Amino acid sequence: MVNKKNIETRDTAEALSADFSPWRRKLLKGIIGFLGALGLGSLFYSGYKFLAPEASGPREIEIPFKEIPVGQTFSLKMGNTPGILIHDEEGNLKAFSLVCTHMACVVSWQPEKKIFYCPCHDGYFDAQGKVISGPPPAPLERWLVEVKGDQVLVRLT
Structure with missing residues (x-):
């Protein structure tokens, strides 16, 4: 049925x-x-x-020379990029981007060891920005430093 x-x-x-x-x-x-x-x-x-990437902000910065005593650092920002100006014990002025060349993490300057350290993947750079160890493929970007009278001019290269 x-x-x-x-x-x-x-x-x-x-x-x-x-x-x-x-x-x-x-x-x-x-x-x-x-x-x-x-x-x-x-x-x-x-x-x-x-x-x-965005290229906003200044491409050069003027800093009064007296604000950077020997053995001290000065934090700065070029556009969106954090950086550091180092006045070493020998009186040399060096400026670097604090962006790691591996994965764009922010590195830190360790003055007692005179190295830059990237905490993301254990990258180390010497005081000249050259890779010491870890995965970074290139040195830190170095910026041009020029002393003009009582001013220090830091410029993107």
């Missing part, structure tokens, strides 16, 4: 399924297209930000 109720339910479900099938396809295509565009957009934006 055939159950008429099951046949009617199945026929109704097939009819509804047939009615919504084109609508479902359009909806799925729209969702997939939107997600694909969103993914591509974020990929292009990330690539752009990596290849063309």
